[in-house]
């Protein structure tokens with residue numbers, strides 16, 4: 001019997017890009033023959049660790065990311081960190097995404113990282129970059145190519161299924177319930193300490209929720225031009241486009257942003273100036289956000305929507 005080779009362990013921090021791309025990452029690494037370790041849902045300990053590790057000016061999402069890296073660092077051989085500079089020509093990602101690998105390297109000297117850079121402006125595309133990186137770990141090239149193909153397919157099927165689910169939610173909407181569009185980055189919306197308690201609370205108040213990150217990206221990027229033609233942060237453009245697409249179906253919009261976030265602050269300001277006919281609420285989360293005050297604000301917002309709905313009749 002042949003000796004079984006020990007699989008290389010890859011760590012995936014459950015933060016930032018994870019929430020957007022984890023389906024393809026998990027599929028890719030598992031099919032390519034690696035062992036995956038995903039950090040747990042964000043908890044107070046991870047948050048506290050991240051806050052202590054990060055410089056004060058970092059946004060809360062980056063602090064949480066560092067807390068997840070800290071959780072993983074002694075449990076894996078490598079940590080996977082994509083560096084996203086630009087996904088499309090003449091567009092950019094937030095500077096935190098551009099410098100993520102350097103921030104991690106400086107915070108955790110000696111940490112082994114698998115990284116790749118996507119920079120459409122410099123012809124550095126995901127496919128070639130990730131394959132080159134993984135080839136360097138001497139894995140079977142055919143298996144890696146197959147893994148990449150299946151990973152992309154699974155991600156695309158998953159995204160289509162989520163859009164279909166959201167479309168059917170709109171079609172089967174209960175006319176007595178207010179519908180709210182939650183606008184935030186997936187790493188805020190679905191984080192167990194940030195967006196999750198908020199959406200859970202809204203649902204407990206009898207509200208239906210649409211999520212701005214569940215959208216046809218191509219269409220959203222196109223639609224975003226109706227609100228701003230100059231915006232160049234890709235992920236914010238996607239959210240703006242989603243507002244354009246979904247605003248006709250909802251009674252209110254809630255923006256969730258973490259502190260401090262320049263791109264989100266600017267985009268929210270843009271929306272506040274352009275969208276006048278739908279009630280908007282902005283919730284800014286930091287490490288000190290208290291639950292009680294937040295619930296009162298959400299309750300009042302939902303009450304306003306319910307009263308408005310009663311007055312104007314059902315949509």
Ligand code: SF4
Nearest residue numbers: 059061094096261263
């Ligand atoms: S867009 Fe905002 S929240 Fe996201 S990483 Fe950049 S600064 Fe942080």
